[in-house]
Amino acid sequence: MSGREWVDYYQVLGISGDATAKEISSAYRGLALKYHPDKSTSTESVQRFHVLSKAYQVLTDVEARRAFDAVLAGRMAQKQREAEFDSTRRGMRDELLRKEKEARKRKADEEEAEIRLQHEMERIRKEAQLEADRKEREKQTEEGVPGKALFDDLDRTLKISAESILSEEKIKETLKPYGTVESVLISKKQKSGIVQFTDILTAKSVMMDADRHLLKPLSFSWAKGHPPVVIDTPDEPKKANPKDFESLTLMRMRQAAERKQLRAKLEAD
Incomplete structure (x- = not known):
């Protein structure tokens, strides 16, 4: 394609240009099993698998295909024209001029087609990324569901401090672009407190900007003293090892104690 080596995706999959969707999928599965990185870690196999995946993505998308x-x-057509040129170069000058004019028009059409193909491939890439992001958000926000990531209230809670007086209104207004603040608790001295968000992703976004000093003069840190740790619950609770439930129960008791200690310390301050 433009700026890169041209690859005929039909040849890559070993199929004809009029292959059906079923034939494309069948050809891809057979080759993917052979060149999958799990089968071979050689550079050639990895590169071949990457090209196979790209060919499958393009040829199974109607607009991209x-x-x-x-x-x-x-x-x-260009190859055909080149072959014809060798056999007709001894022809009349007017005929050659006519073909050159047609060639210029075809070249413009080809460039337009390549640009359209690039747009379609970029669309496929973005859609795949959006889907991956959606699944990641679902994994991080579905709390307590078997097999999903489990976070407690403190995982979405941050400590906040500043040299000037803090107010709940000021804190919520500053953090409004990041997401919803569920609750704010400010110490008696009004220069420190804790902020709890409705979801873990908002808390992470705030900490990312805080680490880059984009929220000065406010300072933030994780209420637990460290970023959230993902904990997977058993897929079949009734059949799980009793020790797993014992560990999970102890963890939740520790989390409740940590929350109580944090609030007590803040109120004492």
Whole structure:
């Protein structure tokens, strides 16, 4: 493609240009099993698997395949024109001029087709990234569901401090762009406190900007003293090892004690 080596995805999968979706999937599965990184870690196999995956993505997407076919047709026509040129170069000058004019038009069409193909491939990439991000958000926000990540209240709670007087209104207004603040507790001296968010992702976003000093003069730190740790619950609670439930229960008791100690310390301050 433009700026890169051209690859015929039909040849990569060993199929014809009129292959059906079922034939494309069947060809891809067979080759993917052979060149998957789990089967071979050689550089050649890894590169071959990457090209196979790209070919499968393009040829199984209707719009991307249509754009690819347009580029492929143009390149095949170009090869044909080059072969014809060798056999007709002794022809009349007017005929050559006419073909050159047609070639310029076809080249413009081919470039337009390549640009369209690039747009379709970028769309596929973005859609895949959005889907991956969506699954990650679901994993991090579904608390207490078997097999999902489990976080407690302190995991989405941050300590806050400043040299000037703090107010709940000021804190919520400052953090509004990041997400929803569930609760704010300020110490008696009004220069420190804790902020609890409705979700773990908001707390992480605030800490990322705080670490980059983008929220000065406010300072933030994790209420637990460290970032949240993902804990997986058993997929089948009734069949799980009793020791697993014992550990989980002790963990939750520790978390409750930590929350109580944090509030007591803050109120004492």
